[in-house]
Amino acid sequence: MKKLISVVRKLGGETMKVLTFGIVSLGVIFAVPAVAENPADLNDLEIAHVAYSADNIDIKYAHLALALSDNPDVRQFAKTMIRDHEAVNKAALELLDKLGAQAQDNFLSQTLNKNSEKIITDLAALRGVEFDRAYAANELAYHKAVNELVEHSFIPNIENEEVKALFKQGLEIFKAHEGHAEMMVKKLK
C-alpha cells in the first residue's frame, strides 16, 4: 500500500519538479489526500476505472501538445499517445461491455484527475521549447509512474483473466511509450 501511495504521489510530484525546474513556479504541492481507502482493495472494475482515467489524462496532455507544439517529434509522439490510448480504452470498454460490467469511479481515479488538472494548467502556460521539454518530461514521469502502478499493483491483483490479459497488453504498449518519451526527453535537451 505504501508503495502504491508513493506511486500516486509521483504521478503529481515528478511533474511538478519538471515544471518548477523551468520557468514556472507553482508553489503548490500536488497533495495526495489522506488515503481513507486501501488501494490494495480496489476491485477489477475500480482498477479498470483508474486505467481508463489514466488513459484519458494522457490523451488530454497529448491534445494540449498538438495545440501548443510545433516540434514534429513532439507532435508525432502526441498523436501516437492519442491513437494508442484511445485504442486501449476502446478495447477496455468492449471487454467490460462483453462482461456486462461498468468501470467504477474511486478515490484513485479522482486523485489522478485532480492532479492532472493542475499539470494541464501549468503546461498550458508554457510555449516553445519550454513547453516541449516539460511535456516530454511529464510524459516520461507519468508513464513511469503508471507503469509501476499497473505492473506491480494492478496486474497481480486483477482476478478476471480477460481483464488481466488486457492490462498485460496495455502495459507492453505503455512501456514502449515510456521508452519513446525517454528518447524524446534526451533529444530535447
Next chain:
Amino acid sequence: MPNDTNNKGSGRRSFLAGTMNLAGATGILVASTRLSAGILAGGSTLAGLSGLAKAADDSREHTVEIRNLAFVPDVIEVCPGDKIRWINLDISPHTATALDGRWDTEELTLNQRRTLIATKGMAGEYYCLFHPHMRGEIRLREKKKT
C-alpha cells in the same frame, strides 16, 4: 449488470473471476497490392524455407505478425514478387514503413492485415511509424533457376 458493492475480502472481485474466452477476431481484412510495381517473373521454387505458403504463380507468401510491439519474425528473406503480409495482433495501431518512407502498409489496427508484393526496392530495414523503436528487416534472395 454486475456491480461490486462489497469491498474488501477474498470475494470482492469474484464476480469477474470466471473463465471466459478471449474475444474473437473482429478485424477487417484489408489487402493491398498497391505497391506491386517491380514484380519479377520467376518460374522457380525456393526450396528449404518452411512456414511459407506457395502461391499458384510460384511466388511465396510471408507472414509477419505484429505483436507485443514487435515484428515477428523481425527478419524475412524474400524474392521479388513474393507476397509479404503483415497482420497486427496488438491493440495499438501500427505500420510497417520503410526507414526512407518509400513503402508503407499504412495504419493497421487490431487484426487488420495488409499484403504487399516484394520488390527489390523494399530490401532493408523498416519500422513502425508510430513506435519508432520497432524494427524489422527485409532481405532479398535471388530466385533459383529450375
